[in-house]
Amino acid sequence: MRKIPGKPTSGAVPGLLIVWLLFFSLPLVGCTPPTEQAERYYQNGMALLLEKKPAKATLEFQNSLQIVDSMPMATYGLALAAEQQEDWRKMFRLLNEFLEAEPGHWKAQLKRGQLLLAGSDIDAAFEASNITLHLAPEEAEVLAFRAAVFFKLGKPDEAEGFALAALALAPGNVEASTIMANELVAVGQFREAIAYLDQALQYAPEHIGL
Numbered sequence: 613m614r615k616i617p618g619k620p621t622s623g624a625v626p627g628l629l630i631v632w633l634l635f636f637s638l639p640l641v642g643c644t645p646p647t648e649q650a651e652r653y654y655q656n657g658m659a660l661l662l663e664k665k666p667a668k669a670t671l672e673f674q675n676s677l678q679i680v681d682s683m684p685m686a687t688y689g690l691a692l693a694a695e696q697q698e699d700w701r702k703m704f705r706l707l708n709e710f711l712e713a714e715p716g717h718w719k720a721q722l723k724r725g726q727l728l729l730a731g732s733d734i735d736a737a738f739e740a741s742n743i744t745l746h747l748a749p750e751e752a753e754v755l756a757f758r759a760a761v762f763f764k765l766g767k768p769d770e771a772e773g774f775a776l777a778a779l780a781l782a783p784g785n786v787e788a789s790t791i792m793a794n795e796l797v798a799v800g801q802f803r804e805a806i807a808y809l810d811q812a813l814q815y816a817p818e819h820i821g822l
Contacts, residue, residue: 650680657689666696684713688720700727718747722757729760737761752782759791768795784815786822 657672670693676686691706707724711717725740741761744754759774772795778788789812796805813822 646679650676650683650686653679654683654686654689657686657693661689661692661696664696666693669693682713684710688714688717691720691723695723700730703727716747718744718751718754721747722753725757725761729757729764732764734761734764738765750781752778752785752788755781756785756787756791760787763791763794768798771795784812786812786816786819790821 653672653676657669657676660666660669660672670690673686673689673693676683676689680686687706687710691703691710694700694703694706704724704727707720707727711720711724714720721740722744725737725744728740729737738761741754741758744751745758748754755774755778759771759778762768762771762774771791775788775791775795778785779792782788789808792808793805796802796808809822813819816822
């Protein structure tokens with residue numbers, strides 16, 4: 613039987629149909645939702661922070677935010693990277709940005725408060741200590757920060773009380789141990805002060821301040 617020009621044979625139609633289906637199904641194969649991609653970049657960034665690679669971690673967090681611009685944890689990751697790079701201004705700015713979205717994140721509130729205390733903004737640091745104590749009253753870091761604020765305010769009794777509470781939870785807490793050592797030195801109890809520092813050194817042997 614002679615073929616009619618321009619008319620496909622019976623076997624050609626199924627073949628074209630298969631090609632058409634494959635073409636339009638390609639975008640669906642291996643497609644990852646944007647939120648999952650952003651989360652993957654975020655997790656990569658956190659892993660790089662553990663390896664003390666803040667510059668590479670920063671790129672991963674930025675990739676997350678390019679995909680999902682409202683991803684607070686990626687902003688927090690950028691703040692942690694800035695902390696490792698000792699870029700305190702950038703860290704403070706990023707923490708403020710993060711806390712606008714996540715005010716209940718006690719670790720971010722604590723880090724912000726510590727920066728305020730380091731900058732001698734005692735009133736703001738005291739307010740930050742109120743916030744962190746409300747959010748996480750049983751965290752040793754929070755209690756030690758509260759102790760440091762009272763120490764700066766010249767209230768040794770309150771400072772000692774919170775420092776001892778912190779050390780009861782975490783015997784090697786550097787901040788609380790340092791406060792106790794300073795308080796003991798002030799009253800001439802040098803051996804007792806050294807005992808606190810020795811205890812902290814067991815947990816943080818390379819801490820320059822200790």
